[in-house]
Amino acid sequence: MDKKLNVKIKPIGLLDIIAFSKMVKKRTQKINAAKTTPIIPSEVNKNALLLHPKTQFMKISEIIPESPKVKTFVLRMSGGGSPAFFRAGQYVSLRLRIGDSVFTRPYSISSSPNDSLKGFYSISIKGTDEGFFSKWALDNWKEGDSIEVSSPEGNFYYEPIRDARFVTGICGGSGVTPFLSMAKAIAEGEEDFNLTLLYGSCKECDILFKNEFERLEKLANGKLKIVYVLSDEKKDNFENGFITSTLIKKYSAKDSPYSVFICGPQAMYNFVSKEISSLNIPQKYVRRELFGEVKRIEMVNGYPVEHLNKFYQLKVNYFGGNTQIIANSNDSILVSLEKSGIIAPSKCRSGECGFCRSKLISGEVFIVPDGDGRRAADKKLGFIHICSSYPISDLEIELPR
Amino acid sequence: MVKSHFYDAIIIGAGNGGLVAAAVAAKQGLRVLLIEQHNLPGGFASSFTRGRFEFEPALHELCDIGPKDDLGNCGKLFKDLGAEIEWYPVPDAYRLIVTNESEKVDVTMPFGEKDFIDKMEEYLPGSRPKTEEFFALCKEVNSALNYLAESKGHPDKKKLMQDYPNFLRTATYSLETVEKAMKIPENIKGILNAYWCYIGISADRINFPLFAAMFIKFMEKGAYVAKNRSHEISTALEDRIRHFGGEILYNTKVEKILVEDGAVKGVLTDSGLEIGCKHIISNASPHLVYSSMIKPSEETPEFAKKSLNARRVAPAAFCIYLGLNKTKEELGLKDYSYFIYPTMDTTKLYNSMKNRDNPLLQATVCLNNVIPDCSPKGTSIMSFTTLFAEDSWEDVKPEDYVKEKNRIALNLINYFEQSTGIKIKDSIEEIEIASPLTFARYTGAFRGSIYGYETDSWDSILPRMMMMESDVLIKGLRFVGGAAFRTLGYSSAYMSGETSALLTVKDIKEGKQNG
Numbered sequence: 010m011d012k013k014l015n016v017k018i019k020p021i022g023l024l025d026i027i028a029f030s031k032m033v034k035k036r037t038q039k040i041n042a043a044k045t046t047p048i049i050p051s052e053v054n055k056n057a058l059l060l061h062p063k064t065q066f067m068k069i070s071e072i073i074p075e076s077p078k079v080k081t082f083v084l085r086m087s088g089g090g091s092p093a094f095f096r097a098g099q100y101v102s103l104r105l106r107i108g109d110s111v112f113t114r115p116y117s118i119s120s121s122p123n124d125s126l127k128g129f130y131s132i133s134i135k136g137t138d139e140g141f142f143s144k145w146a147l148d149n150w151k152e153g154d155s156i157e158v159s160s161p162e163g164n165f166y167y168e169p170i171r172d173a174r175f176v177t178g179i180c181g182g183s184g185v186t187p188f189l190s191m192a193k194a195i196a197e198g199e200e201d202f203n204l205t206l207l208y209g210s211c212k213e214c215d216i217l218f219k220n221e222f223e224r225l226e227k228l229a230n231g232k233l234k235i236v237y238v239l240s241d242e243k244k245d246n247f248e249n250g251f252i253t254s255t256l257i258k259k260y261s262a263k264d265s266p267y268s269v270f271i272c273g274p275q276a277m278y279n280f281v282s283k284e285i286s287s288l289n290i291p292q293k294y295v296r297r298e299l300f301g302e303v304k305r306i307e308m309v310n311g312y313p314v315e316h317l318n319k320f321y322q323l324k325v326n327y328f329g330g331n332t333q334i335i336a337n338s339n340d341s342i343l344v345s346l347e348k349s350g351i352i353a354p355s356k357c358r359s360g361e362c363g364f365c366r367s368k369l370i371s372g373e374v375f376i377v378p379d380g381d382g383r384r385a386a387d388k389k390l391g392f393i394h395i396c397s398s399y400p401i402s403d404l405e406i407e408l409p410r
Numbered sequence: 411m412v413k414s415h416f417y418d419a420i421i422i423g424a425g426n427g428g429l430v431a432a433a434v435a436a437k438q439g440l441r442v443l444l445i446e447q448h449n450l451p452g453g454f455a456s457s458f459t460r461g462r463f464e465f466e467p468a469l470h471e472l473c474d475i476g477p478k479d480d481l482g483n484c485g486k487l488f489k490d491l492g493a494e495i496e497w498y499p500v501p502d503a504y505r506l507i508v509t510n511e512s513e514k515v516d517v518t519m520p521f522g523e524k525d526f527i528d529k530m531e532e533y534l535p536g537s538r539p540k541t542e543e544f545f546a547l548c549k550e551v552n553s554a555l556n557y558l559a560e561s562k563g564h565p566d567k568k569k570l571m572q573d574y575p576n577f578l579r580t581a582t583y584s585l586e587t588v589e590k591a592m593k594i595p596e597n598i599k600g601i602l603n604a605y606w607c608y609i610g611i612s613a614d615r616i617n618f619p620l621f622a623a624m625f626i627k628f629m630e631k632g633a634y635v636a637k638n639r640s641h642e643i644s645t646a647l648e649d650r651i652r653h654f655g656g657e658i659l660y661n662t663k664v665e666k667i668l669v670e671d672g673a674v675k676g677v678l679t680d681s682g683l684e685i686g687c688k689h690i691i692s693n694a695s696p697h698l699v700y701s702s703m704i705k706p707s708e709e710t711p712e713f714a715k716k717s718l719n720a721r722r723v724a725p726a727a728f729c730i731y732l733g734l735n736k737t738k739e740e741l742g743l744k745d746y747s748y749f750i751y752p753t754m755d756t757t758k759l760y761n762s763m764k765n766r767d768n769p770l771l772q773a774t775v776c777l778n779n780v781i782p783d784c785s786p787k788g789t790s791i792m793s794f795t796t797l798f799a800e801d802s803w804e805d806v807k808p809e810d811y812v813k814e815k816n817r818i819a820l821n822l823i824n825y826f827e828q829s830t831g832i833k834i835k836d837s838i839e840e841i842e843i844a845s846p847l848t849f850a851r852y853t854g855a856f857r858g859s860i861y862g863y864e865t866d867s868w869d870s871i872l873p874r875m876m877m878m879e880s881d882v883l884i885k886g887l888r889f890v891g892g893a894a895f896r897t898l899g900y901s902s903a904y905m906s907g908e909t910s911a912l913l914t915v916k917d918i919k920e921g922k923q924n925g
Contacts, residue, residue, distance in 0.1 A: 028582045029570075032873040033880075039868050043720035045712060048701035052804040053726070053858050057851040060808050094808040126809060164460065170816060170823075171841045292462075293735050293839035328659045329415065354449060354661055361459075364449055368652075384457050385464055386642035390649055409449050409660035410681075 065092050065101075065158040069150055070129065075217050079183070080147055081119065081133040087155060092125050095161030097194035098187040098270075098298075101130065102159035102356045107145060109350040114142045115301055115357055117186040117272075118161065119218075121193035130158070133217070135183040162356050165272065165298040167191065167202050173294055174202055175262035177269050179252055179281055181209040184273035187298060189218050192235075196228040205234045205260050207252050209277065211241040236260050252277075254284040272298035299359035303377055306339055306399050312375055316401040324405040325351060326370070342367075342374070342395035342406065353395060353408050360397030369393045372404030416686040417443045417657075419914055420677055422664045423693030425453030425853065426900055427890025429647040430907025431691040431914075433491050436656035438915045443687075444651060445679065447663035452644030453693070453853045454860060455900065460840040462786050463733035466793065467844065468860070469640045470608075470747060470775055471500045471633030473624060474901040482631040484901040487908055492653070493646040496637040498780050503628060505745040506604045507829050510753045517601055518745060521632045530601060537598050544594065544602060545629070548622040551577045555623050558875070577619065582867050585621045586614040600754035607749065607773055609898065610725040610797055610861045612760040617870030620897060627901075635780055640900075663854075664694070666705035667887065674886035678705065689886045689914045691907075695863075695893035697723060697856040704884070711883040721869055724861030724898065725763055725797040726846035730819045732792045733785065733840030738778045741790065742832045746779035748772070750829050763799040766806075769818055770825045772796050792834065794822050803846045803858070815843045861899075862892030871897045878909075888914060 071083040086092055100115045120131035136147040150156075165187055167176060178188045185208055194200040210216045222235045238248040238256065248256060261267045269290060271281055278297060285295060303309055307317050316338045323336040323345060336345035343365055346353045356364040360380025369391045376383075380397030387393075395406070417440075421432045424446035432444040450456055454468035474482035475497055481489060488495060503526065508515040517533050520526055523545050531538045554577035558565055570578055580588045585606070589599050599613075605625060609616050636642040651658060659679075666678040667690060676686040692699055700714040734741065751759060752770045759771050777784045777791040785791045796818075806814050819841070827833055846858030863869060874881070874895040881895070882888060888910040889895075896902035896909070 029578050029872075032582060032868075033876050035868050036873040036877060037880075040713060040717045040720040043716040045715040046719055047715070048697060048718050050702070051850070051857040053846050054850045054854070054856065056806065056808055056811070057847040057858070060811065060847065061851050094811070096812060122809070168841060170819060170835075171838045291735060291839075293837075328657065328662075363459075366449060382459055384459060384641050385638040386457070386645045389638070389642075390645050392645070409658075410662050 060093055061160045062093055063160070065160070067092065067130070067156050067158050069152050069154045069156060072150070072152055075133060076215070078137075078147075079133055079135045079217055081131050082146075082150060084130045084132065084156060084158065085128055091128050092130050092158070093160050094125050095122055096166035097122055097190040097200055098166035099161040099163045100165075100187070101132070101161055102358075103132075104157040104159075105142060105146065110348050111350065111352050112142055112347050113159075113355050113358065115162070115299075115359075117190065117298070119186040119189045121190055121197055122199055123197050124193070133183065133186050133189075159356055162362060163299070165270070165296065167200055169202070171293065172202070172268040172296075173262070173266040175265060175267040176202055176204050177257060177261045177267050178204055178206040179209070179257070179269060179271045179273070180206065181252075181273035181277040183217075184277070184298070185217055187272050188270075189221065192222060192225045192229070192233050195232050196225040203232045203262075205236065207236050207238055207248075207256060207260060209238045209240060209252050209273070212239060213237070213242060213244060213247065234260075252281055252284065254287045257284065257288065266294060268294040268296065270296050270298075275300050299357055299361055300379075302341070302344075302358045302396070303380065306375070306377075309377055311378060312399075313401060316375070316399075321372075321400040322403040323400060326405070326407040328410055336400050336404070338400055340399070342393075342398050342400060342404070345400075346395070354410070355396050358396045360394045363394055365395045366392050367395050367409060368407040370405040370407055372400065373402045374398040374404065375401050415443070415683075417441050418687065418918060419443075419689040419691060420445060420664075420685060420687040421691045421693065422667075422677070423447075423453065423853075423891070424451040424644070424648070424658070425693040425891050426455050426903035427894060427907040427910070428453075428691065428693030429644060429651070430487065430491075430904045431693075431890050431911040432656050432658075433493075433647050433650040433654060434908050434911035435691070435914060436651055436654035437491065438911065440915060440918065442651070442656040443685065444656060444658045445662050445664050445677070446658065446660050447680075447854060448852055449660050450641070450644070451648040451658070452640060454849065455640035455644045456852075457639035457641035458842070460731075460842055461733060462789070463791060463840050464639060464784075465731040465733070465791065465842065466635070466639040466777060467729065467731070468727075469635060469900060470773060470795070471628075471635060472900050473627045473633060474631060475634040476631035480631065482627060482901075484904050485631075487904060488646075491647070491650045493643070493650050495643055495646050497634040498637055500633040500635065500746055500780050502745065502747070503633075504604055504747045504749050506601060507748065507750045508600060508752070508754050509750070509829050513600065513754050515597075515600060515754070519601065519604070521629055523629055526629055530598065533601070534597055537595075540592070540594050540598055541602070543592060545626070547576055547580065547588075547592070548626040548629075550574055551580065551619045551622040552626045555619060555871075558872075580618045580622075581872055583618050584614050584867060585616040585618050588618045589613070596754070603754070603756060604749045606756050607771065607797060609865060610799075611864050611866070612756040614757055615864070615866045617865050617867040617872070620865050620871050623871075624899070635777075637781055637784075665703070667692075667699065667703050667884075668705055669709035669884055672709065672711075672885055674884060687886075689917065690888070691910050691914060692887065692889050693891045694854065695856060695891065696889060697893070698854060699887075699889075709884065714883045722864040722866075723857055723859050724864045724892070725799045726803065726855075726858035727844070727849060727860045728769070728796050728798055728818060728846065729844040730794040730822060731840075731842045731844070732794075732834065732838050734790045734792060734834060734837040735788070735839040736790065736837045737788060738776055738790045741834060741837065743776040743779065743790065743792070746775055746777075748774040748826070748830070750774065750826060760799065763797050763802065765802050766798065766814070766818060769796045769798070769821060772822050772826065774826055789839070794819075794826065796822055798846055806845075806847070811845075811847065815845050819843050860892070862894070862897065865897050871895070878913075886917070
């Protein structure tokens, strides 16, 4: 002690020791004096669970054909009630069992957040040759089927504190679905921003939800405008060609900043990115939805092609055991596991959300550069997101459960 | 249901306390299973990415790490475990801004006793003697607490009276009572008490030794953060658990603690697994455990049920995380830690935390001022934290949730801009907002509380430490984390993990379920 200090609260001596010694007695008395009333769970915890349920058990209540290749599935909670509220633009991950395999796929919710209060989500699925999950769903799902649905996920939504009030949406193919949800949210007054959507299709007959969009435009008090862009057809009242910087400029806000939201196939994104770069839009005003799974790994920049079409031993450790499977190098580790009937956690399938984070114990993987959403410390300690990691040697991994 | 596993100890929850408990117990040779409901280790001590940014969700600064040549208790703990963490020292203690016209303050306080006292004298001439006295008292209290820890709760009363008389005098009083007794003027008090928000209750209720120990540890050892956010600490601990042969089960929630004749016999998970054990170290708080997890519920002791009604659940956090597309220099963010309060009256501040009307008080940090390259070139990271108490978030419905979060976030950002003159709104490239619901979502914490139980003198660190053994109400069940005996805060949670693990090891060696 530097100098003598005497803090006078009460005279020093026995009383202080007694007060000190009495702390246990005091705490014991204080607790003993309390009631044994059961603690009511907090609404905070309940609402957190309502917003982010682990799994939502839903049923297909209606199937609406949108075009020869596209169907909308209306999902309602199996046990009644409302599915989790969400932000227009978010997706859910659906779980599907085909034979011995279990797969998940992310789909944007195309209904509005308010619709979830009315008890349903809509998702629209397009059957393409590459997307066997989608095709399987289109061919096999029928009304009354049960579906396991994740909580709403993803960060592709309008955020008033961050985004410009004027949003130019760019989409192609089934990339239109998150924008349909946003359009509904604007028309219903749930969201307050101006959306101009540049919607690219090959031909007029490929356009989805055209009547619905027209209805919403009328309701939206000028806050919603859809511009249809046809690449393979010239028609009056349609833009023709690809979605170029000229077109983006033509339909975007003139005197104030605007955000660009992009959702569509990789090829479209690559094209549009180049066009946008000439417009000098700050990075904060450019947002894109995730692509989902890489369809052909050999097309990804930097992939060591000598590893294509190989088979590697994959040892998988999980709680209470381990197993060895053969992994095709063309498949992500996640897909190899799923094909072998091993259930691994997954949501975005794009490398971003990290739900599939697993420990790489030995071996080497190729990680899709655009899909490396790992945390810095995880990179250092050898964790991988198995949905965007491809084996390039025999591997041993440990799953989180 | 299969019963195919048995462990020496099961740790419920991979929060700070649980991670250390699992690592220490595994290092001591126990067969350990750590079960975590989330897919990541850490609880609040994590990180998340948005766009090109990786954000720190919880930690502002870690106490008791210390520089390499003068490690604090927590620093030693990590070193002993072999956890490799790249620590970065926080440059200054804090910048305190008080905006109320009649109390206006804007000071930047350094770490280190001498520097702090000098700076205080510079701002408030004549303050030196009182500030020195305050430091001397805090040091005595901290030494006394160290002595109590060494004596394992059985101190020599004569030694206490001889060496730590002022500790004995102040041990059962609040920060405010002690400062009043010391006749510390209001303006000095305001600056000394800036850290009150790290404890989360007003100065008239904060137990003095708790505040004093924290204050002096910060002053003497400085503060640190991990280079790659808290996730680096948590993964380093996760790595150590595996290294020592411990097992971890993620995405799995312990639903029930199985109890028979007043003793732990296992757990039941949400995946239907029944796993046997005679020892549980719970990072899940007594509130969760005693209100819903004991099976059969009749095995819940009366005293436990009463304790839930007697103790007060501490505040929850509301945080805004910003990725900015300008550098800290371009924005003018010179400081790491900004405490911005509308008034120095902590009672008024605490009362304002009880509703969501107009939250202003904030602890805001710019991480680049500790880790310059924590974000890509040309950018910076900020995070804002305010606190909410009691039932302030109970009535927020899911469909109103985002709008309410955004309203409060704007309120806090605007207040920061007004108080500092620094404009940030136009530079927001990424934003994420966490509310009490978010903290509840990821950790299950009751009401989203980040601080465990409030630390009024009757339920603060001293009585809790002294009752460490009698608080083992079900044989084999010990707690760690902010709700446990060390009270709130990262370093306390880590230390509680070590203590609970060592006590469990002792229990097992002595062949008994409790101490």
